[in-house]
Amino acid sequence: MGIQGLEYLELANMPFSNVSLHVLEDIQLVYSLNIDKNMAFGQFFINKASVLPFTNFPNLRRISLSSNELRNQCPLLHIKYLQVMDLSNNLFSSIPTYCLPNNADSLNLSRNRIRSVNKDSFGELQHLWVLDLSYNRIVSFKFRALEHQKNLATLHLAGNLLTTLDISFLSFSLKSIVINLQDNPWLCDCDLIMAVCMLESWMDDPVVCSQPAGYSNSSLAELAMSNNFTCLPQLCSQPLQTLLTFIGDQSVEIPCPIITSNLSVIIHWSFTSHRQQLPSIGSELPDSVSVLPHNALFIEHVSLNLTGTYTCWSENGAGRTKFMVNLLVEEQSGTVQKLMEDNTSTVLAKNWKETLSCGNSGCRNNDRSITTRISSLLVALWQLREWKKNILI
Known part of the structure; x- marks a missing residue:
């Protein structure tokens, strides 16, 4: 093909037929490979690049296989130094653990059909900085899946079907992670408020309530600070x-x-x-x-x-x-x-x-109301954030 020595190769939205194995030899030294909307070559690349002995791709750092109708069953790409992988807009219904290179630091799985994330979803992949799971169909996200992601800085969960955040009893902190939570049908209750308070970035990305009906379209932070908010028993x-x-x-x-x-x-x-x-x-x-x-x-x-x-x-x-x-x-x-x-x-x-572990007074809580305590915590977090802003200025 005469393309030896290329570092960036764009094969998006291009029809291929009668592809020769020599193509894979010719692109061995590419740094970035884009195979978006190219199902014929995308399938060819996945099926051959994982089994042929000469396809080491020693320089490949970025690969995009978006919009290729890829499903859960796909072989692992043995590309040692791959850093950025884009598998967005495909047909994955779960995290494709066996398709993921172990050393990637950025993974885009947005706009698939993923419904849940469990603690073992990422297998040996433990070096992520950015994880994009936005606009899937996730109803359950087990935050223990992030336990070994020591470098994770950004997590996109916008546009899913999450109603609650289960981050209690975690043995690690999520405060260093910027988490995008927009466009989910949140059930605004005291549990959600306490969970959101544990996230450092929540004020930059307001959570908007969908349920209960009386609080629909209200900001969770504003709701918790108002005198009208009542916690569901x-x-x-x-x-x-x-x-x-x-x-x-x-x-x-x-x-x-x-x-x-x-x-x-x-x-x-x-x-x-x-x-x-x-x-x-x-x-x-x-x-x-x-x-x-x-x-x-x-x-x-x-x-x-x-x-x-x-x-x-x-x-x-x-x-x-x-x-x-x-x-x-x-x-x-x-x-x-x-x-x-x-x-x-x-x-x-x-x-x-x-x-039962409901306390000693017939399951009642005799302390200050939960709402008052949560509101005080939210105000303190807001004041801390404003103080940090002033220091930076």
Whole structure:
């Protein structure tokens, strides 16, 4: 082809046919190779460059394979010194771990069909400075995937389907990473505010709420600093629990594991019987069941007719939080042990309270409201950012 010695080769949007293997020999010394929108040559390059012994590409630092309908199954490119790889606008539905060169420092996987990122998604690739995952379909991003990315400076997550950020319990900090979070359907609650507060760059890239409906299109930072923002009541257990108690048991207490930040918030209980031919659904509790001042359910004397579903809920301006208990009432016998063995999620009602970690006051939070504490933190971060600006000026 007479192209030996070229450093930059542009083969984008060009039809190829009858490609000779000599082409790969001729471009051995290129520094940058662009094969965008060139499916014929793109497939040829991937299939041959990874298996032929003479295709070492010792000088190749940048390669772009954008818009070539590449899918998850593709061989690893054994290009030792490759630094920048563009795989954008293809058909990957997950991170193509086996396609990634180990030493790349910039990876563009934007505008694919990736739905999730888990802790092992990047395999041995640990030297990234820039990672672009924008405009995919990501609903779950496990930040543990970044644990070994010690150099990562920029992460693009804009335009995905993220509603929450799970960055709690990480053994490493994300503060040095600029993270673009725009254009996601964020569920604005206290968990999201606390997560965003842990990111150094959040004020330069405002998070806009999509949910709840009352806060749609509001900036998360403005929302948290306003006096009108209310945190959705939180659960300190799974939302559905099966409990077992026995006929004749006395003084059985079942807490409502809803954490509220305001002592004036009311907890409601309702009961649905399982003993009738047609289950009854109503707000009234059985005669032998009452609600204690700290909102726990109290059963004075257990009888068979108390079998059913007990639901507690609380609501405020942010929405409603609900917890359900399926209460099984049995006679004490050998079949009970088998029932417990067959259903490991079933817990003895008298022991369940001890498994909760909701605090000592009926799952209420007696400190200052969560919103007030978060707002104070946001104000402090804002003041710190302004102080840094003034120092630089």
